[in-house]
Amino acid sequence: MTIKLTSRDIGIDAETPDDCKSLGDVRQAIDTIDKQIIQLLGMRKGYVLSAAQFKETAEAIPAPERVAAMLKARQCWSKEAELSEDFIVPLYAQIIQWFIQQQTHFWHK
Numbered sequence: 001m002t003i004k005l006t007s008r009d010i011g012i013d014a015e016t017p018d019d020c021k022s023l024g025d026v027r028q029a030i031d032t033i034d035k036q037i038i039q040l041l042g043m044r045k046g047y048v049l050s051a052a053q054f055k056e057t058a059e060a061i062p063a064p065e066r067v068a069a070m071l072k073a074r075q076c077w078s079k080e081a082e083l084s085e086d087f088i089v090p091l092y093a094q095i096i097q098w099f100i101q102q103q104t105h106f107w108h109k
Contacts, residue, residue: 010036041095048099052107061104067096 007015012029014020020029055061071089078088 045099045102048103049106052103055103055107058104058107061107062100067093067100070096 007013007029010032012032014025014029017026017029020026052061071092074092075085075089078085
């Protein structure tokens with residue numbers, strides 16, 4: 001599944017970075033993107049916590065084979081987005097580990 005977003009889809013007035021008229025425009029666009037990323041991470045958390053109901057034990061939560069597959073997919077996606085896998089893979093490893101902790105805590109409630 002590939003979703004292609006445009007700047008306008010997320011509330012940025014400039015169609016491309018080159019369309020920005022000032023440093024303020026660039027900074028506003030970056031802030032808008034960062035806010036969207038954070039909101040999406042919040043949405044992701046809801047799905048991660050929902051997954052806990054399908055795990056029979058807390059030991060099933062880490063799912064190392066799933067984590068390995070996820071990191072491989074994100075590595076491929078990073079290439080598609082022209083981002084360094086050396087940046088994206090460790091970033092997602094950290095994100096995934098944090099969400100595993102959240103799911104484990106939620107599961108024990």
